[in-house]
Amino acid sequence: MRKWLLLFPILIAPLLAVSQPAESVVIKLESDSEMATEDFLPNDMSVGKNFTNNAIFEAIKTKPEAAFLSSAILPGSSQAVNNNWVRTGLFAVIEVTAIVFASSYHGRASQLEKRYERDADDNWSVVQYAQWLVDYHDVHNLSNPHVDELRDEVSGLSPAFDTDIDWNAVDISLLRNAERNTRYMTTDDQSANNFSHVLPAYGSQQYYELIAKYYQYQAGWRDYHDFHDQFGHTGNQYNNRFLFDRNGDYASPLFWQFANDAQRFNDLYRSSRSYRMAILVNHVASAFDAMFTIQLKQNRIEATPSIAPGRQISMTVRF
Numbered sequence: 326m327r328k329w330l331l332l333f334p335i336l337i338a339p340l341l342a343v344s345q346p347a348e349s350v351v352i353k354l355e356s357d358s359e360m361a362t363e364d365f366l367p368n369d370m371s372v373g374k375n376f377t378n379n380a381i382f383e384a385i386k387t388k389p390e391a392a393f394l395s396s397a398i399l400p401g402s403s404q405a406v407n408n409n410w411v412r413t414g415l416f417a418v419i420e421v422t423a424i425v426f427a428s429s430y431h432g433r434a435s436q437l438e439k440r441y442e443r444d445a446d447d448n449w450s451v452v453q454y455a456q457w458l459v460d461y462h463d464v465h466n467l468s469n470p471h472v473d474e475l476r477d478e479v480s481g482l483s484p485a486f487d488t489d490i491d492w493n494a495v496d497i498s499l500l501r502n503a504e505r506n507t508r509y510m511t512t513d514d515q516s517a518n519n520f521s522h523v524l525p526a527y528g529s530q531q532y533y534e535l536i537a538k539y540y541q542y543q544a545g546w547r548d549y550h551d552f553h554d555q556f557g558h559t560g561n562q563y564n565n566r567f568l569f570d571r572n573g574d575y576a577s578p579l580f581w582q583f584a585n586d587a588q589r590f591n592d593l594y595r596s597s598r599s600y601r602m603a604i605l606v607n608h609v610a611s612a613f614d615a616m617f618t619i620q621l622k623q624n625r626i627e628a629t630p631s632i633a634p635g636r637q638i639s640m641t642v643r644f
Contacts, residue, residue, distance in 0.1 A: 382406055385403050387623075389619040396416070396608075396615040397608050400417065401417045404618075420608075426596075431597040434593035437593065441533065441583065445583060449545045449547070452479060452485070454542060455475060457567070458475070458507065458544075461507070469506045471502040475503050501523035504520045504524065505523060506519065507519060510568055511568060512568050553565070
């Protein structure tokens, strides 16, 4: 039986040579007392490869588009499949670092923003702002077709600094109409345009942003009148609290405190967005690196002349 197994590859070799004239045949004989097998390995695959023959992994190793998609989804994955460990580590470190920092900055920003909104609800009153707006027109003798109606609505009210109470006491549409017809009166007596904004809906992102950003809303803060009392705007100087200073000198400390707080959490959000952008760039860079690496490998293979033309068939017989 052992003699026939030794003769088997010699007998079929001519047949293989005739059936596939463009291929060379390599026959390898190995002694193994336990088994006799025949392995036909097409193309450039050789015996003893440790890498799995899984179709997906093989595609990532040989097809640029598959490598691109793999690393686009998970940066460094194609590089790992192709044993490019330095670049695998680089893309993985960038990915993890960017995710950690993006999440951290976003979490901190979200916490600060929620605290900002909660504290703003306790310190800014739409009733106080509307009453100041009415007095503002009276002090400067400004004409506005909506002021008289607004005066009737807020007359006799006391700011509660409770959003459930104050926002139910003021008709927001009426207030907005009054704002659209109100002109800035400034400390330098220079000509100014009408108010640039109308008060956004309570609870909106724009609402919380505008009340601590534009001097137009400085009078709604709880400490506004106390600040002007201490500033000396009493007696014959009382009307100065109904002026806008272009440098913000007439805005109260609470206005600036909340403006700074808003700046802080917005900066944190911007940092988070920057790291999210880094994540996107890392995915794109890893994908193109993987694709170009496979293409370069293929170009090198095509440029290398083959000693023996055609494909190689390797046969191993163990007995």
